[in-house]
Structures are given as structure tokens and as C-alpha cells.
Amino acid sequence: MKSIKLAPNWWLQFTKCILAFSIIFLIHIMFTVNLKIVFLTVMPALLIIIAFNILHLRFLHCYKAGICYTRLCTERYINSEEISCVSFSSFFLFTIFKVELDNGKNFHFYNWQLDDEAQSAISEMYCNKLADKVENISDKCNA
Numbered sequence: 001m002k003s004i005k006l007a008p009n010w011w012l013q014f015t016k017c018i019l020a021f022s023i024i025f026l027i028h029i030m031f032t033v034n035l036k037i038v039f040l041t042v043m044p045a046l047l048i049i050i051a052f053n054i055l056h057l058r059f060l061h062c063y064k065a066g067i068c069y070t071r072l073c074t075e076r077y078i079n080s081e082e083i084s085c086v087s088f089s090s091f092f093l094f095t096i097f098k099v100e101l102d103n104g105k106n107f108h109f110y111n112w113q114l115d116d117e118a119q120s121a122i123s124e125m126y127c128n129k130l131a132d133k134v135e136n137i138s139d140k141c142n143a
Contacts, residue, residue, distance in 0.1 A: 002064060004121055006112040008057040012094045013111070016053065020046040053111070060112050062122050067099060069109065078107065086126045088119050095119070 024042050028035045058070040067078040078099060085100040097109040114122075 002125075004062040004118055004125070006060045006062070006097075006109075006114065006118065009094055009111055009113045013050075013053070013057075015093055017050065020050070057111055060109055062125060064125060067107075080126060083126050086123060088114060088123075097122070 024038050024046075025035075027033065027042065028038050052072070055070075055072050060069040061067070064080060066080045066083075069076055069078075078101070082101045082103070083099060084102045087098045087100075089096045089098065094110050095112075095114040097112065097114055099107040099109075101107075
């Protein structure tokens with residue numbers, strides 16, 4: 001079975017860490033608070049946020065049968081028959097992979113590296129499924 005295994009976007013994670021440390025130093029500079037106090041108050045919250053973010057990065061695999069991914073410590077699955085549309089939005093350091101389902105739910109995956117080749121492969125994988133759905137519906141209507 002053909003699968004597309006996406007790798008975490010480590011540059012985005014690194015940028016988030018740098019941004020967090022920059023905020024700490026900005027607080028220190030702007031409010032002339034002792035740096036040790038800022039580290040002791042702000043750093044635990046930032047570390048918790050970063051830890052939860054990294055827990056989301058265990059895996060994201062796209063198969064013909066659907067999309068398998070993790071959120072925190074649980075493995076979740078999106079069946080390909082439920083997918084109505086996949087789209088990609090590129091920004092500075094990351095690309096958002098958006099999955100829309102038939103029931104109106106949306107899933108956004110933004111912590112993953114998506115090059116042009118992966119995007120086209122994912123689009124092709126699920127667009128064929130969508131075309132088959134349309135053909136099946138039109139066949140039922142004609143019958």
C-alpha cells in the first residue's frame with residue numbers, strides 16, 4: 001500500500017523556541033524585571049506548551065485508505081471515504097495541510113514538512129477518491 005509519511009517541520013519548532021526566548025528577554029527589557037524572576041515564571045508555561053506541541057509530532061501518514069495521525073498520546077484516523085477536500089496554504093515557514101470532511105469537520109495539520117512533491121502526491125491520492133465518489137453518485141442518479 002502506497003503511503004506518504006510526513007516529517008515534522010523542525011525549523012518551525014526551532015523558530016517557536018527562539019520566539020519564546022525572545023519574549024522572555026523582551027519582558028526583561030521592557031519591564032526591568034530581574035531575568036531570573038522572568039525565567040522562573042514564564043519558562044514553565046512555555047516549556048509545557050512546547051512539550052504538548054512536540055507530542056503532536058509523533059507521526060502523520062497519508063494512505064489511500066485515509067490519514068493516520070497522533071494528537072497528544074492517541075492515534076487517530078480519518079477515513080478517505082469521509083474526505084471531501086484537501087488543500088494546502090503556504091506561509092513563511094510552514095504549509096497548512098487542511099482536510100475537509102463530508103460532515104463539515106475540518107482538520108488542520110501545520111507542524112509538518114510538505115514539499116511540492118508531497119502536496120501533489122496527497123492531492124492526487126485523495127482527488128482520485130473524490131472523483132470516484134462523484135462518478136458513483138452520478139451512476140446512481142442515472143440508474
